[in-house]
Amino acid sequence: MTCPSPIVVALDYPTIEQATAMAKRLDPKLCRVKVGKELFTKAGPAILDELHELGFDVFLDLKFHDIPNTVANAVAVAAKVGVWMVNVHASGGRRMMEASANALAQIHDHNTLLIAVTVLTSMDETDLVEVGIDLSPQDHVMRLAKLAQSSGMDGVVCSAQESSMLSETLGKDFVLVTPGIRPAGSDQGDQKRIMTPVQAMAAGSHYLVMGRPITQAQDPIQVLTQVNNELGVVA
Numbered sequence: 001m002t003c004p005s006p007i008v009v010a011l012d013y014p015t016i017e018q019a020t021a022m023a024k025r026l027d028p029k030l031c032r033v034k035v036g037k038e039l040f041t042k043a044g045p046a047i048l049d050e051l052h053e054l055g056f057d058v059f060l061d062l063k064f065h066d067i068p069n070t071v072a073n074a075v076a077v078a079a080k081v082g083v084w085m086v087n088v089h090a091s092g093g094r095r096m097m098e099a100s101a102n103a104l105a106q107i108h109d110h111n112t113l114l115i116a117v118t119v120l121t122s123m124d125e126t127d128l129v130e131v132g133i134d135l136s137p138q139d140h141v142m143r144l145a146k147l148a149q150s151s152g153m154d155g156v157v158c159s160a161q162e163s164s165m166l167s168e169t170l171g172k173d174f175v176l177v178t179p180g181i182r183p184a185g186s187d188q189g190d191q192k193r194i195m196t197p198v199q200a201m202a203a204g205s206h207y208l209v210m211g212r213p214i215t216q217a218q219d220p221i222q223v224l225t226q227v228n229n230e231l232g233v234v235a
């Protein structure tokens with residue numbers, strides 16, 4: 001069954017036990033889940049099998065950024081283990097993204113979405129200047145998203161603040177995955193480019209990545225249910 005909710009819960013935990021405990025409280029009809037660097041470094045691919053057995057679509061968020069051959073092979077392995085979504089950094093360039101898309105195309109019967117990270121939602125204009133990019137986050141996101149689309153990516157990771165701009169320019173089918181989602185009144189933490197869930201969906205985001213606002217809540221299921229209700233999700 002396809003999950004009707006756009007929410008992807010980031011399982012940013014240091015152990016497999018903590019991650020699976022949270023996953024067991026969640027429901028694959030109410031969200032998808034994301035495995036990032038912290039959890040994958042500790043748990044390895046076993047966590048993907050475990051989450052698949054619980055019925056979840058899994059976003060493997062390892063943000064591959066390396067030479068084309070290395071990234072393409074890593075993306076192919078991710079597709080073979082059956083993850084729903086995998087990502088690379090758009091700043092790895094056209095040849096890296098094309099090699100990854102080609103590697104996926106050669107896998108028979110895969111259903112894995114290949115997404116490129118544009119500008120991290122934790123970065124603002126000042127952070128970009130420090131790494132030598134004299135563009136606003138919006139302009140740099142647009143530049144990388146156009147490159148990602150023409151390199152065969154299914155979509156991009158961006159901030160929801162860029163969703164309407166990207167949706168208008170690149171089309172509504174180009175998948176927009178947006179972290180930096182903060183329900184009104186919740187702690188911003190290290191995120192700089194944020195939006196509420198309702199604002200993000202109105203702007204054209206397809207998927208909303210939410211970590212701490214759910215996983216560190218006193219009652220994670222209540223927060224997840226409330227956001228789904230606000231978005232009109234019928235499970």
Ligand SMILES: O=c1ccn([C@@H]2O[C@H](COP(=O)(O)O)[C@@H](O)[C@H]2O)c(=O)[nH]1
Nearest residue numbers: 010036119120121179180209210211212
């Ligand atoms: O630009 C990006 C890309 C990835 N992330 C990841 O999303 C979650 C966000 O967690 P919160 O606790 O809701 O801030 C986290 O796993 C990041 O690695 C991102 O935030 N921004």
